Amino acid sequence: MEMNYSMLLIWLFPLLGGILGFCIGKKNKNMRNDWVDIVMFVELIMLLCMGYQIAKNWSTLSMELDRVLGFGLMFEMNTARLIFCLLTTIVFGTVSFFMKESIREEKGSNRFYMLYLSVYSMIMGAWMTPSIYNMIIFVTIALLLIYPMIVHRQNAHAVKSAGVYLIYVIFAVAFFLVGMVLVLGYIGAISFEQIHAGVLMRGANAAALAGGWLLWVVFAIYSGLFPVQLMMTRGCTHGLMEGSVLLSSLVSKLGIYGMMMLATTIFHEDTIYGKVLVVFAILTTIGGLSFSFLSTDIRRIISGLNMAINGFISIGISFMSLSQNGNTLMATGSICLLIMSLLSVFALYMVALELVRKNNTFEIKGLIASGKGNRTLMAGCFLIILNLTGVPGTLGYLGFSSVYKSIQTVLGWKWLIALYVIMWAFFMAAAARIFMKLFVSKKDEALRVLSVEEKNESEEDADGDKKPQKSPYLLGEVLLIVTGILQLVIGMVPMLTVEKVSDAFYQLFFCVQSSEASGYYTIDGIIVCVVAAVLAILLYINLVHGVLLRAIRNKKNKELKTKMEE
């Protein structure tokens, strides 16, 4: 095995950069912000250099240090892991552009940036390691570092939510402790490849499976799967959005990645795993959609959407275990949805962050039409929503249609197909709701007569608004548009994009070639998408603008009438 120590540098550089940034920030905050940009840029360059080395020889770079951290420290870089690392760097880099403005006046910003870069380091380590032991250690450290980011403002709600968050992290550590010992003891390996080989050769006995299930609970907690979703939901609803985005778009995807690995290693062709996972996945999707629809806080709405999309990905993963004729089709669907949600959820958070900072409220009512004047942001959000909803021609569509085909080929249960289409429709409506509320809906008019002074004031404000102001988040908004276009390009030409890298991902997840042909744009896939879209439009009109709104308006009129009578 070739020892490539540059991976140690990729892992540790952001951590050291964070500590150095803390010291620089004490003297000059602008210099600190520039230093953070340098760290991101250098990481990107290092990853691209790695990519060049991999492409030159078509090999995997690896590094192993025995006995470090007790059972060894392993890093590996191949095409698939490189893509995950690049996406992580894009997320952290873009969020840091937004943070320059959003965290500018925040107390304790030095500490926040230090924690931010440390979390970046740990998440990169988690993507780069082929060892389940190292991966969970890095994710646990990242979660513990995110705790002070959640309680940064120290308000009562944030502290309470962070307490619940920490309890789940501790439970995950306890499950990891016992699960890892069982897997190590009965399979005798800690790297995914060795576990896969061990299970193929000797099979997994009851104790090893018990260890696998305990590790599955750990990844379920990370990904926010029902009924252990509270770590995700509580962690994302009251803290700063700059911290919530790391949990939703990165840590939860690491949990999904872990569940996928378990499906093809310890639970290789284990139908019980598949059946249990599909049940919890459906409940997660329904739970996430309910959470999103019933919330008025933008953080909860996006957190609910994230939970729902993780449910969809988990449905795809469950079919990787249920399928007896190869699982590359299911893997394609899950991986496309994973990458799409990683990019789209973070972008949605950034859109919401900008509008929340401008309008000083997290409530969707206060954010209605708040993004109307900002065309760059509107364009970015529109592209993201297109991908999230799974419109044909997007990366989201490739994911959703592949998962649908998995259901059709593996089980073919009509009730499950119908349920899937209905959930997809609800998801489209929930995602569209965000865009419509922020950029399309009209602001509610005042329900009382304005005095002359108030009327003059509002006219002056309206004149003031006519002057276009340069957004301080412009660079970040442009990056959001680039993210959306990237996903569109991948979705439009899957033969040139997905096909080129699919083998690398199949190798990473130990997939067996499916006997079914995997066409990307098939007639049945498009029909299902169209049916879901029509249902979504009906749902949106009735749920968001129909029944709900009428009920709210009736209640408001009743309250006004009572006040007038008094």
Next chain:
Amino acid sequence: MKSIRKRMLFLLLTIIGMLGLAFSHVDVYGLLGGMEQLLFRGPAFFLLFLMMSKVCKLNEIREIKELNGICADMPIVYGVWVALSVFVLGMPGTGTFIGMMYALMSTIAASSGVFSYMGIVGIVVGFFVTVAIVSPILREAFLTQKEEVASDKDGITNIKMVDVKKRFIKQGKGITGVGIILVILLLVLSVCQQFVTPYLMKLTDGIL
């Protein structure tokens, strides 16, 4: 439990219990696990106890609520407390966690029926208890106490929550320096287990 002293006493009892569980299996992994935990938990707990006692004695602090604002006033001291607590609790990545894994391996390998299950439950519950004892102390020390301040403007009373500014008497730099050195040493030994495990294995062989 509001008293800091009581919490530290219970923490010590829990640590002794977990060491007992590890050493009760007189085999390679049991002894190795016990010794790893003793090596990392012991000094970390001892210095944490010393540092906390010093700060509490200087500032006449008895209950955990009175620690509010220490993080803002003494960030380095608080940082050392957190780092030492990580080793005392046995978070993943530390030598203590590796010791707990070895102890669990020994418990499961012993296959003593009910006693094995009791051992597993004991180690897991011990972990939860240590976290439950230490984390409120760290949380209260991190959070700043807030008080309501009312201000009148144009006949309207505005109530704002502001931080209560406390001044803590700082402990000597010597003990903080020792804490920092110990944290670095424990971190290096946790990461570079190749310097620790062979020596502990030799000790284990000697005992067995």
